Amino acid sequence: MVDISEIYGSMVFNEHTMRERLPKATYKQLMKTIKQGTPLDEDVANVVAHAMKEWAIEKGATHFTHWFQPLTGITSEKHDAFIDPTDDGRTIMTFSGKELIQGESDASSFPSGGLRATFEARGYTAWDPTSYAFIKDEVLCIPTAFCSYTGEALDKKTPLLRSMKAIEEQAHRVLELFGEGAERVTTTLGAEQEYFLISEKDYERRLDLVLTGRTLFGYSPCKGQELEEHYFGAIRPTVNNFMKELDDELWKLGVSAKTKHNEVAPAQHELAPIFAETNRGVDENLLTMEEMRLLASHYGLVCLQHEKPFESINGSGKHNNWSISAGHKNLLDPGENPMENLRFLVFLTGVIQAVDEYQELLRMSAASAGNDHRLGANEAPPAIVSIFLGDELGAVVEALIDDHDYTSADRVAMDLGVDVLPNFLKDNSDRNRTSPFAFTGNKFEFRMPGSAQNLSDANMVLNTAMAKSLKEFADQMEGKTGEEFEKAAIDYIKHTLRDHERIIFNGDGYSEEWPKEAARRGLANHRTTADALPCLVSQKSIDLFAEFGVLSETEVRSRYEVKLEKYNKIMNIEIRTMKRLVRRDYLPAINTFAADVARHITEVKAALPDADLHNQENRLRQLLDGLNEINIHLEKLHELHYASLAIADQQERANMNAHRIIPVMEDLRQAVDSMEIIVENKFWPVPTYNDILFYA
Ligand code: ADP
Ligand code: MG
Numbered sequence: 001m002v003d004i005s006e007i008y009g010s011m012v013f014n015e016h017t018m019r020e021r022l023p024k025a026t027y028k029q030l031m032k033t034i035k036q037g038t039p040l041d042e043d044v045a046n047v048v049a050h051a052m053k054e055w056a057i058e059k060g061a062t063h064f065t066h067w068f069q070p071l072t073g074i075t076s077e078k079h080d081a082f083i084d085p086t087d088d089g090r091t092i093m094t095f096s097g098k099e100l101i102q103g104e105s106d107a108s109s110f111p112s113g114g115l116r117a118t119f120e121a122r123g124y125t126a127w128d129p130t131s132y133a134f135i136k137d138e139v140l141c142i143p144t145a146f147c148s149y150t151g152e153a154l155d156k157k158t159p160l161l162r163s164m165k166a167i168e169e170q171a172h173r174v175l176e177l178f179g180e181g182a183e184r185v186t187t188t189l190g191a192e193q194e195y196f197l198i199s200e201k202d203y204e205r206r207l208d209l210v211l212t213g214r215t216l217f218g219y220s221p222c223k224g225q226e227l228e229e230h231y232f233g234a235i236r237p238t239v240n241n242f243m244k245e246l247d248d249e250l251w252k253l254g255v256s257a258k259t260k261h262n263e264v265a266p267a268q269h270e271l272a273p274i275f276a277e278t279n280r281g282v283d284e285n286l287l288t289m290e291e292m293r294l295l296a297s298h299y300g301l302v303c304l305q306h307e308k309p310f311e312s313i314n315g316s317g318k319h320n321n322w323s324i325s326a327g328h329k330n331l332l333d334p335g336e337n338p339m340e341n342l343r344f345l346v347f348l349t350g351v352i353q354a355v356d357e358y359q360e361l362l363r364m365s366a367a368s369a370g371n372d373h374r375l376g377a378n379e380a381p382p383a384i385v386s387i388f389l390g391d392e393l394g395a396v397v398e399a400l401i402d403d404h405d406y407t408s409a410d411r412v413a414m415d416l417g418v419d420v421l422p423n424f425l426k427d428n429s430d431r432n433r434t435s436p437f438a439f440t441g442n443k444f445e446f447r448m449p450g451s452a453q454n455l456s457d458a459n460m461v462l463n464t465a466m467a468k469s470l471k472e473f474a475d476q477m478e479g480k481t482g483e484e485f486e487k488a489a490i491d492y493i494k495h496t497l498r499d500h501e502r503i504i505f506n507g508d509g510y511s512e513e514w515p516k517e518a519a520r521r522g523l524a525n526h527r528t529t530a531d532a533l534p535c536l537v538s539q540k541s542i543d544l545f546a547e548f549g550v551l552s553e554t555e556v557r558s559r560y561e562v563k564l565e566k567y568n569k570i571m572n573i574e575i576r577t578m579k580r581l582v583r584r585d586y587l588p589a590i591n592t593f594a595a596d597v598a599r600h601i602t603e604v605k606a607a608l609p610d611a612d613l614h615n616q617e618n619r620l621r622q623l624l625d626g627l628n629e630i631n632i633h634l635e636k637l638h639e640l641h642y643a644s645l646a647i648a649d650q651q652e653r654a655n656m657n658a659h660r661i662i663p664v665m666e667d668l669r670q671a672v673d674s675m676e677i678i679v680e681n682k683f684w685p686v687p688t689y690n691d692i693l694f695y696a
Contacts, residue, residue: 002248011059012254013052013133021051034129035184037165045097052133053082053095056140064095066103066125067141069156070110071562073454075286076146078105079139100142101127111565113558115152122149128157131283134253143283152555156456159550160279163463166548167324170467173474175326177485178343183327187463188443189281192272193288194263194316194451196304197239199695202687203302207585211577212570213306213370213452216665217586219673220312221689224266231264239269242299246271249291255284264379265314266693275321275443278459285318285455307450308373310689311669315374316451320458323443324466333442342489345400349493350469351444352387352397355437356503358465358544359385360524360535362437363448365457367532367563369570371450372658376527378510381436381447383532384518384525386505388435394506401497434509464550529567530658534651536560564650571657575641578665582634585685586672587627593683594623619678626675633668640664 009016018027026047033040040048056064063079070076082093103125110123124147131143146155153159168185175181203209208216225231235243243260250257256274263270271292276284289305296303308315324331324347332351334344355362362385366375374380389397399405432438436448449458473492480488502521507514515525526532535541537560545551551559597620604611640661647653676684 004251007248008251009254011135011252013055014254017055018051021055023047026051030129040101040129042097042101045101047097049095049097049100052100052140053093056135057082057093059135061135061138061140063138064099064140064142066105066127066144068105068125068144068146069282069286069454069456070146070154071113071156071559072111072566073156073452075290076110077139077141095140103144105146110146110154111562112148112154113561113565115148115154115554115558123147123154124149128161128279130161130277131280132254134287136253136287152552152558156454157279157282159545159555160282160456160460160463162550163460163467163548164278166467166550167463167470170470170474171324171326171331173478174346174470175343177474177477177480177489178339180326183329185324185326185331187278187459188275188321188323188325188330189278189285189455189459190273190275190321190443191281191285191288191455192270192317192319192321193285193292194268194270194318195292196265196267196309196316197242197269197296197301198267198304198692200297200300200302202692202695206686206692207581208577209302209304209309212574213304214309214373215311215689216574216578217581217669217672217676217686218311218689219676221266221693223690223694224313225264228264230262230266230268233262235260235262235269238299238301242295242301243269243271245298246291246295249295250288253284253287253291255287257288263314263316265310267695268314268316275323278322278463282455282459305452307368307370307452310693311373312689313693314379315377317374317380317447318449318451318453318455320446320449320455321440321443322446322459322462330442332439332444342486345493346473346489347470348393348397348439349496350466350473352503353469353472353496353500354462354465355385355387356500357468358461358541359503360526360532360538361461361465361541361544362446362458363524363526364532364536365461366446366448366450366453367526367529368450368453369529369567369574370452371448372528374450375448381434382509382514382525383448383527384509384515384523385436385448385503386509386518386523387444387503388432388438388506389504390432390439390506393439394504397497397504400494401501403494432506432509435505436509460550464544464548467548468544528658528662529563530651530654533560533563533567533654536563561650564654568644568650568653568657571654571661572641572645575637575661575665578668579634579638579641582630582668582672586675587630589683589685590623590627590630590675590679593679594620594627596680596683597623622678623675626671626678629671630668630675633664633671637661637664637668 018030022030026044029044030040030048032038063081065077065079067075067077082095083091084094085091105123105125125144126147128143128145133140133142145158145161147158148154164187167187171185172181206215208214247257257271258274259272261270271288273284275281292303331347335341363383375383436446438445438447446458449455476492477485477488502523518525537557542553542556545556546553597616601613601616601620604613644653644656644661647656676688
């Protein structure tokens, strides 16, 4: 048994270590940089770098790296050794302040969406002191932002940090109206990560899993999740061991892995951390994902983080729990006295306005080829953004909209804004699992993002949209005080809620009526990534990001390009894998089995000329029909594939992929799957869902 308090954060250069290792003056200056964003001068950086290096070497590190998040979404690192050889053939170990603060990186192989022409290959990584450095595999990892030579963001972290600054500035203005402006405002993130674990042996035999992260073929298993025995069920011993090691490793890295359990689908699991400031929360989530993939191999397992590795059973999401805090106050907590209630209602109204106004951007932030297979299926929120408030808060908001007094569950009439609101934290029971954006007591849970995604995009959109709401409120309220302010604030809340009422939906998001009702309300329903991406480059979105200095128009456009290209590239890989598998594995297997059946018929006939062979003959016909059908769909897919590659415009190509090619891929899959269940087991070239999902 490990001593958790001993190992926790032991591989992190956190505040505790900084205080211990840095001269007092340096520590103070670094804290100012971390908490207030003041620039760090090189002398201080040198002292910090030295202390960091000494600490890292003691912990066994030999290299350092600027750890960053290019637009691919995953993390990148290039390792440099600390060594600096001396004239007499030995080495000293060096690491300068300059190396800590800035790194130069060949950016030409990272996607930039046209931002960085290949002749200008240089990109810079710049230290993000607000996220702690850590040691992973004997490498000191320094979280950094990644920019082009001309200063444009080439990564996911930079705009996220900018959006956190934007929301802080506007929240300060609002808080000042309540006489509480001074504290530091940050957004918080608790990222619940879902994943699958399957055996390495099965994985290796499935080229579709290896190349695309999901099964492109596979008939549904005889047993799915209908017995509801897996959710919170006893954890397999191997998986349990994996989870234990994962916890230990994450704790060393200061990632507060808190909750682990089996999820709804067979072989599916979840890990939830304790929330952190958003940029750290994102870093921690990326580290968690990386550790999961790495450690699974210690147990002969593979960790699947794709949103929909298996059809017919649940896919994996990443619930984005989001809140805003000022110092130790949670601004989405209703609070305990009338002024706190009013402040809460202002922030709540801001969220409702932001989510309604920028619903399409939020949907866009969760768009990916993988997540398209999940959103809208009866397991994940639909592609329509709406907000769930729960009975109690829903009633409060309704009372404000209809302009009548609120009567709480225990029948206490309240004049809003003067009396105390009920404590929502206590009554948190009416959970709605079908809502994409749900209030859960003192935070919102955005449930659209997929398990493979980097949550920076979602939080960047949320923060910026929220900054816009808060700005509007502050613009209208500044100059008002006391009762005049309170009255004006309540009026503001009421009319803003009335304007954005359509986004609130407390019903069943999985029902058939909801899309129709949502259409009546004028809510957007972008089913696929191809449909969801264009809003990113709409004037409205360009204006929003520009207003708060989160992304310039050039940066927005480059991101759109990168997302489109990524979608099309994934589609291309999936189509190629599909064709390859059908031609080289499935068709030959079905043919071989058909020949086997035919041989059997001939042999029996020879031995017993009047034998009744109609069952065998029917089976043979069924196989030949199946082969025929597969070939028809394969031909069609092949044609469309080449036609799509001839389309230069990436958006048009994406449209074709989403609307014309995917249906054919589904037909082809179905044709192969219907053969899977009649071809003799020993002829089938790959492990089936039954094999993969129900391992020992
Ligand atoms: P569930 O949604 O599964 O019932 P919880 O409500 O306990 O689970 O918490 C889910 C996640 O929300 C956890 O990761 C938790 O740390 C996070 N969370 C709790 N409070 C906040 C907050 N103020 N800001 C952001 N995330 C939070
Ligand atoms: Mg949750």
